[in-house]
Amino acid sequence: xxxxxxxxxxxxxxxxxxxxxxxxxxxxxxxxxxxxxxxxxxxxxxxxxxxxxxxxxxxxxxxxxxxxxxxxxxxxxxxxxxxxxxxxxxxxxxxxxxxxxxxxxxxxxxxxxxxxxxxxxxxxxxxxxxxxxxxxxxxxxxxxxxxxxxxxxxxxxxxxxxxxxxxxxxxxxxxxxxxxxxxxxxxxxxxxxxxxxxxxxxxxxxxxxxxxxxxxxxxxxxxxxxxxxxxxxxx
Numbered sequence: 001x002x003x004x005x006x007x008x009x010x011x012x013x014x015x016x017x018x019x020x021x022x023x024x025x026x027x028x029x030x031x032x033x034x035x036x037x038x039x040x041x042x043x044x045x046x047x048x049x050x051x052x053x054x055x056x057x058x059x060x061x062x063x064x065x066x067x068x069x070x071x072x073x074x075x076x077x078x079x080x081x082x083x084x085x086x087x088x089x090x091x092x093x094x095x096x097x098x099x100x101x102x103x104x105x106x107x108x109x110x111x112x113x114x115x116x117x118x119x120x121x122x123x124x125x126x127x128x129x130x131x132x133x134x135x136x137x138x139x140x141x142x143x144x145x146x147x148x149x150x151x152x153x154x155x156x157x158x159x160x161x162x163x164x165x166x167x168x169x170x171x172x173x174x175x176x177x178x179x180x181x182x183x184x185x186x187x188x189x190x191x192x193x194x195x196x197x198x199x200x201x202x203x204x205x206x207x208x209x210x211x212x213x214x215x216x217x218x219x220x221x222x223x224x225x226x227x228x229x230x231x232x233x234x235x
Contacts, residue, residue, distance in 0.1 A: 016153075019116070021113040021114045021116075022113045022116050022150050022151050022152055023113065023150050023151075024087065024111060024113055025090055025108050025111065025118070025145060025146070025150060026145075027039035027090070030092075030141035030142065030144075030145055031141075032097070032134075032137040032138070032140070032141050032215075033097065033133075033137065033215065033217075034096075034097050034098075034132070034133045034134035034137045034215075035094050035095060035096060035097050035134035035137050035138050035141075036094075036095045036097060037092045037093070037094055037095075037106070037138050037141050037142060038092060038093055038095060039090075039091075039092060039093075040080065040084050040085075040091040040092055040093045040105065041093075042077050042080045042081050042084075042085075044093075044102070045080075045093040045102040046073065046076060046077040046080050047073055047077075048101045048102040048103070049076070049080075049093065049102050049103070049104075049105065049126070050070065050073045050076045050077075052101070052102070052103045052104075052126035052127075052128050052129070053069070053070070053076075053124070053126050055126055055127040055128060056069075056126065056127055061124055061125070061126070062124075063163075064159065064160045064162075064163040064166065065122070065124060066187040066188065067079060067083070068124075084105075084107075087111075088108070088109055088110070088111050089107040089108065089109035089121070089122055090107055090108045090109070090111070091105060091106075091107040091122065092105070092106055092107060092142075093105060094106060094125070094129060094134065094135075094138045096128070096129070096134055097134065101128075103125070103126050103128040103129040103134075104123075104124060104125040104126055104129040104135070104138065105122060105123070105124045105125075106120060106121075106122060106123045106124075106138060106139075106142060107120070107121055107122040107123075108120060108142070108146070109121050109122065110156070115153070115154075116151065116152045116153035116154060117152065117153065117154040117156065118146050118150075118152045118154070118155060118156070119155070119156040119157070119158065120139070120142055120143075120155065120156070120157055121157070121158065123166075133215065133220065133224070133226070136173070136211070136214070136215070136230060137215055139173055140208075140211040140212075140215065143155060143199070143204070143207070143208075143211075144208065147201055147204045147208075148204075148208075151201075152201070153200060153201045154198055154199075154200050154201070155198060155199045155200075155204075156196070156197065156198050157170045157173075157175045157196075157197040157198070158194050158195065158196055158197070159194070159195055159197075160192050160193070160194065160195070161180050161192075161193040161194060161195040162193070163195075167195055167197075170195075170197040171197075172230060173230075174199055174203070174207040174210070175197035175198060175199055176197060176198060176199070176203075177195065177196075177197055178196040178197060178198055179195075179196055180193050180194065180195050180196070181193065181194045181196065210230065210231060211230070213228075214226070214228065214229075214230040214231075
């Protein structure tokens with residue numbers, strides 16, 4: 001794209017004609033082949049999620065989250081009721097399509113309809129969800145809602161810069177690394193440098209195609225093993 005300048009010869013950004021603020025995300029379910037992403041409900045999901053989280057015997061899933069672990073269901077349910085029922089963050093449960101049980105959590109947050117920017121975060125996948133097709137499909141469904149249904153321009157992923165699994169996941173899913181915000185916050189009495197990643201709307205069509213090819217039935221054998229790996233990072 002050729003460089004744009006104003007009447008003063010200063011470089012300026014590309015025009016965004018007829019832009020309007022985007023709708024806020026809905027609580028309606030996002031249905032996939034391997035999972036369903038649905039609005040979180042302590043009555044329906046707390047017990048199943050707590051049980052699934054107990055499979056993480058070492059508690060490693062909680063290291064880079066600002067809360068948890070939760071020793072009892074009552075503690076987890078109280079946290080969920082206090083934290084997960086608002087509009088921003090907007091929390092969802094990831095429900096395994098085979099079992100009908102909730103096995104993970106994710107949210108939209110830092111929702112900025114005026115600028116068309118939205119973040120995905122608070123991702124906590126129990127061992128039952130990790131490294132499954134459903135884990136990838138849940139992220140695809142949330143991206144698809146943000147870009148295709150709601151028309152957002154930018155989709156963000158942020159994590160502790162020391163959280164190597166989260167950073168690898170972001171890159172596998174097609175997010176582009178943008179840099180590190182040093183000493184961005186404090187949690188659990190620790191410093192956090194935050195790594196920033198994003199996908200923008202012009203990148204989404206190619207990423208969407210890569211996700212849909214990977215998620216297609218013919219990419220999995222009779223035992224559910226992938227034939228080809230997801231290659232979103234090279235799109």
